[in-house]
Amino acid sequence: xxxxxKGLVETQRALRKFDPDFYKAMQSEIRxxxxxxxxxxxxxxxxxxxxxxxxxxxxxxSRTSRSRAFPTYDNVQIRRGxxxxxxxxxxxxxxxxxxxSLLNKSAMGAIVETAGRLNPGGDSRSQSNNPDAGRQFxxxxxxxxxxxxxxxxxxxxxxxxxxAVADNMGRAKAAIVDAIERAEAKYRSTTR
Amino acid sequence: xxxxxxxxxxxxxxxxxxxxxxxAAFNKAVKxxxxxxxxxxxxxxxxxxxxxxxxxxxxxxxxVRSLGLNLKSLGLAYDVKPIEEYIDxxxxxxxxxxxxxxPAFQQLANATRSLxxxxxxxxxxxxxxxxxxxxVQQVTQALSRAYxxxxxxxxxxxxxxxxxxxxxxxxxxxxxxxxxxxxxxxxAAADTYAGKMARISIAADEAQExxxxxxxxxxxxxxxxxxxxxxxxxxxxxxxxxxxxxxxxLAQVTKDIEGLTGGKVKAGEALKPSKLLRWTSNLVPGVxxxxxxxxxxxxxxNQPDVSPTRQLVKKLEAExxxxxxxxKQNKAKTEASKLDKAKSMLDLEKIQxxxxxxxxxxxxxxxxxxxxxxxxxxxxxxxxxLAEKLAKSQNELASLKAASYDFKPANPFDGWLQxxxxxRKGLASIGANVGTIPGAATASGGMSRLSVTPNMPxxxxxxxxxxxxxxxxxxxxxxxxxxxxxxxxxGGLDDQTKKAVVDAVVEASSYGTPTNWFRTTGxxxxxx
Numbered sequence: 001x002x003x004x005x006k007g008l009v010e011t012q013r014a015l016r017k018f019d020p021d022f023y024k025a026m027q028s029e030i031r032x033x034x035x036x037x038x039x040x041x042x043x044x045x046x047x048x049x050x051x052x053x054x055x056x057x058x059x060x061x062s063r064t065s066r067s068r069a070f071p072t073y074d075n076v077q078i079r080r081g082x083x084x085x086x087x088x089x090x091x092x093x094x095x096x097x098x099x100x101s102l103l104n105k106s107a108m109g110a111i112v113e114t115a116g117r118l119n120p121g122g123d124s125r126s127q128s129n130n131p132d133a134g135r136q137f138x139x140x141x142x143x144x145x146x147x148x149x150x151x152x153x154x155x156x157x158x159x160x161x162x163x164a165v166a167d168n169m170g171r172a173k174a175a176i177v178d179a180i181e182r183a184e185a186k187y188r189s190t191t192r
Numbered sequence: 193x194x195x196x197x198x199x200x201x202x203x204x205x206x207x208x209x210x211x212x213x214x215x216a217a218f219n220k221a222v223k224x225x226x227x228x229x230x231x232x233x234x235x236x237x238x239x240x241x242x243x244x245x246x247x248x249x250x251x252x253x254x255x256v257r258s259l260g261l262n263l264k265s266l267g268l269a270y271d272v273k274p275i276e277e278y279i280d281x282x283x284x285x286x287x288x289x290x291x292x293x294x295p296a297f298q299q300l301a302n303a304t305r306s307l308x309x310x311x312x313x314x315x316x317x318x319x320x321x322x323x324x325x326x327x328v329q330q331v332t333q334a335l336s337r338a339y340x341x342x343x344x345x346x347x348x349x350x351x352x353x354x355x356x357x358x359x360x361x362x363x364x365x366x367x368x369x370x371x372x373x374x375x376x377x378x379x380a381a382a383d384t385y386a387g388k389m390a391r392i393s394i395a396a397d398e399a400q401e402x403x404x405x406x407x408x409x410x411x412x413x414x415x416x417x418x419x420x421x422x423x424x425x426x427x428x429x430x431x432x433x434x435x436x437x438x439x440x441x442l443a444q445v446t447k448d449i450e451g452l453t454g455g456k457v458k459a460g461e462a463l464k465p466s467k468l469l470r471w472t473s474n475l476v477p478g479v480x481x482x483x484x485x486x487x488x489x490x491x492x493x494n495q496p497d498v499s500p501t502r503q504l505v506k507k508l509e510a511e512x513x514x515x516x517x518x519x520k521q522n523k524a525k526t527e528a529s530k531l532d533k534a535k536s537m538l539d540l541e542k543i544q545x546x547x548x549x550x551x552x553x554x555x556x557x558x559x560x561x562x563x564x565x566x567x568x569x570x571x572x573x574x575x576x577x578l579a580e581k582l583a584k585s586q587n588e589l590a591s592l593k594a595a596s597y598d599f600k601p602a603n604p605f606d607g608w609l610q611x612x613x614x615x616r617k618g619l620a621s622i623g624a625n626v627g628t629i630p631g632a633a634t635a636s637g638g639m640s641r642l643s644v645t646p647n648m649p650x651x652x653x654x655x656x657x658x659x660x661x662x663x664x665x666x667x668x669x670x671x672x673x674x675x676x677x678x679x680x681x682x683g684g685l686d687d688q689t690k691k692a693v694v695d696a697v698v699e700a701s702s703y704g705t706p707t708n709w710f711r712t713t714g715x716x717x718x719x720x
Contacts, residue, residue, distance in 0.1 A: 097203070
C-alpha cells in the first residue's frame, strides 16, 4: 500500500533551500531502491508475446474507428517505458499526490500491465476480427505474470510495475521512509 | 497516458480548501436566506422580525452616517448621495451585501482620497474576491495598503503576483494586471446559483431594513406632539416597569392571601377573580396594610442578594471563570509560541545567518553569527554560552590591540653608532689618529655650535651645555666641515654630547665631505 508521509513536501522544500547537498544525498539514497524495482519490472517483460501482436518495425495504420492503431509488442520499447520518478505527480481529486513513483509509459506496456482488470475475459466491444483476441491476449499476459495488488481496489493491480512494487515494497518503502526521516532529523538538528 | 504506481504520497489540501470555502459560502447564503424567510413569514416570529428589522435599519443607518461623515471629513461631502446609490446598485449587481461594500469603500476612500480611484479599486477587489473566495474586506485591505505603498499583504493574497512584481511594478501597473486577469469574475459569480441566492438574500435584507426604517418612522409619528421620540421612550420604559411591578405584586398577593387565610385558600384558587374579589372585599380594612406589605416585599425582591454564602459562591464562580480564561489565554499563548517556532524554521533572518555562516569568517565573526542564531532560535542556554565566549574573545582582541599600540621598536640605527665606535677603536688600536677632528677650534664660553656643510640638517644636541645648531664654517681654508666644541670646566663631554659629535661626524662624512676631528687646545684626546 502506498505510504503517506506527513510534511514530506515541506521537508523536501526545506532541505532544497537550506542544505541542497544533503537533499541530493537523500535522493541518491532513495534512487537505488526505485531503480531496483524498475529493474525487477523490466525483468518481467518477455521478449516474445503473441505472434500477431509482435512489432515488425513498421507503424501500423488503424483499420477501426479509432485514430490510432492498436500498439504492437516491442519488448525494448516496453522496457524503456518502465522507469521511476522522484518528482511530484499530478494531484488526484481526493487531494493525494504521489512523490516517489514507478511509471509504465509505453502504450503496449500499459496494456500488458492492466489488461483484464475490468474484463477478465476480454471486452465485448472489441473491434478485432478475432472475437477471442481479448481473452487470448489476457491469457498470454497472465502467463507472464499474474496481476499483483498494491493497496486496495481494482485500479491498484498490474503485471509489471505493480508486480515489481508488490514484490519489493517492504524493503524499498522502509528504506525510502528511513532516508527521509534521517534527512528530516538532520535538518531539524542543524536548524535547532 | 502512463501508468503510475505510487510508492510514497503526500496529502495536498490546496484546491480542496477553496472548494470547501465556496461550499460554505453557498450554504451560508442559503441558510441566510432561509433564516430571513422563516423569520419573515413564521407567525411566531413576527415580533422577533420587527425587532430585527429595526436593528437592521439602525445598523444600516449607522453605517451610512459613518460613511457620510468620513466622506465629509475627506472633503467629499457632495458625493455622499451618489456613493450610496453606487453601493446600492453594486450590491444588487454582484450579490455582495452593502454591509460589506460600505466599509470596503470607506477604507479605500480613506486611502486614496479619490472617489473615482476608490470605485476602480473596489471593482477590481470584487473581481478578485469572486475569483479567489477571499472576503471583500480582506482583498480591499490588501489593495488599500498597497496603494499606500505597503505591498506585502497584496503578495499574501496568493493571486499570482510575484515578489519581483511587487518590488518593481507600481501600484497602477499591478492594478492594471489584476484588472485584466480577473475582469468579469464578480459578474460571473453573481450569475451563478449561489450568486443569485445571495442577491435574493440581499433583497430580503433590504426589505427588512426598509421595514425597520418605516417602523422607526411610525414611532416617531407617535411621538409627535409629545416632544419627540424621547418622551415616548421614557413612557415605554415606565410602562414596562409598571407591568413588571404588577406581575411581582400579583405573585406576592397570592402568597400573602395564603398566609392570611392560614392556608385555607390555595394560591391557584386565590387567583380566580371571584375569590379574589370576595377576599379583597373582606379585607378592606387591611387593604392598605396589604399594599404596604406588597411594596415592602417588592422592595426586598428588587434588592440584590446579600447572603454571605451566596456571595461566596458567586465570588468562587467568578474566580473559576477568571481562572478558566487565564488557562485559555495561556494555552493560546503556548500554541502561538509553538507556531512561531515552526515558522522560524523558514525564517528569512535565519536563512541569512545560515548563509553567512557558510562563508569564510574570523573566529569572532563566527561567534557573533552563532549567537544571533541562538537568539533567533530562542535557545537561552546556548546563547548564554556563546555570549560568554564572545565577551572573552572581544577582551582578547582588545588586549591584543592595546599591545600593538604599545609596541615601540628600538631605533635600528643605534647599531650604527656602535659599529662606528668599534671601527674607531679598531683604527685607534693600529695607531691611526682618530682622536682629533681636523679644523676643530676652541671657543670660549659654554658649548658652542657644530658647523657643518650648508645642506646638512640641523642636529640638536642636548647635554649639559645647551643646544648646537649646524653652521657653515667660514674660517676653514680646506672647505672641510668644521665643528667647534668648547668644553667648560675640567670635566669631559657627557655621553649624549659625545654621541651627537659622532653623529655629526658621520653625517658630514655621508655627505661626501672628508671628515676628521681633533683637539685644538689641551693635550688629552676626547674620549668618545
